[in-house]
Amino acid sequence: MRISRRRVLQFSLAATAAGHAPWSLAEGHRPIRLLVGFPPGGGTDAIARLLAEKLKDQLGETVIVDNRPGAGGQIAAQVLKSAAADGSTLFVTHDHTISILPQVVKKPGFDPDRDFMPAGGFANFVNCFAVSTATPVKSFSDYVSWVKEQGHGKSAVGIPAPASTPEFLVQLLGKRYQLDLLAAPYRGSAPMIADMLGNQIPAGIGSVQDFLENHKAGKLRVLAVLGGKRQAALPDVPTFAELGLKGFEDLPYYGVYAPKGTPAAFIERFSHALAKVVAMPDVHEQLTAMGINVEYLTPVQLAKREHAYTQAWKKIIQASGFQPQ
Known part of the structure; x- marks a missing residue:
């Protein structure tokens, strides 16, 4: 029998109200993988490891970082596309892989709209x-x-x-x-x-x-x-706008994505866990110290942010004369 999305969400809310997790991977004891499209030691890797450490307590599951570097996140995105849509694999990434790469590569091997589901955003950066x-x-x-x-x-x-x-x-x-x-x-x-x-x-x-x-x-x-104002972590460093170079005031974003078809109950549970994690004072402090501006986004808000940023960059890419390669 096919269960509607509405029924799944109703069940999720009911289970949460009853004090039970609406979705769990406990049966197979599989860890949740957070894919990262860049090597260990970089900014995205550090952010993912911080989130993984905190998410495991919120989700009650083992959470590990799985680095799949190369091609600006393209390899990790392809791994996500082929992963099982059961909540065991997620992708921590920023705007380049989601909003820009599909516009500059002829055959990226994935389509964010068709292959991915936003699971929540947590920051923007400069x-x-x-x-x-x-x-x-x-x-x-x-x-x-x-x-x-x-x-x-x-x-x-x-x-x-x-x-x-x-x-x-x-x-x-x-x-x-x-x-x-x-x-x-x-x-x-x-x-x-x-x-x-x-x-x-x-x-x-x-x-x-x-x-x-x-x-x-x-x-x-x-x-x-870049950005419309100086950064708290670098108060003495001017913006490019101050130097006379305008057009780069819109800030890139960080988000977490799941394979298309991942159960709505898991997406909801993960998004709530992510919101709690980024609201923690120590996490907020560490992300801010990294130069990250904490900004939690629901899956719907992340999807809207992604669409707006994609359209903004479409204009920039076309104006530059760049041809997809």
């Missing part, structure tokens, strides 16, 4: 531009002058993934300041930062949480941030 302290650069205007003097207007800028927000920003910065900037793609922020620390590449663009620790330690120097 990208920033940083340089190696091997350079004498102290400000973004210093950087522009330095590139023109040292490299005759040519220089490489590291990015955590190809055809990503950072790559389009590199293009825009090159045009705006008449520089010949080459976007150098990496498999995540961790190897990019390692090369910056090793003076293999002079500059990079990534999220604030990727650079924050090394910036505070004086090992790298963040020169500018």
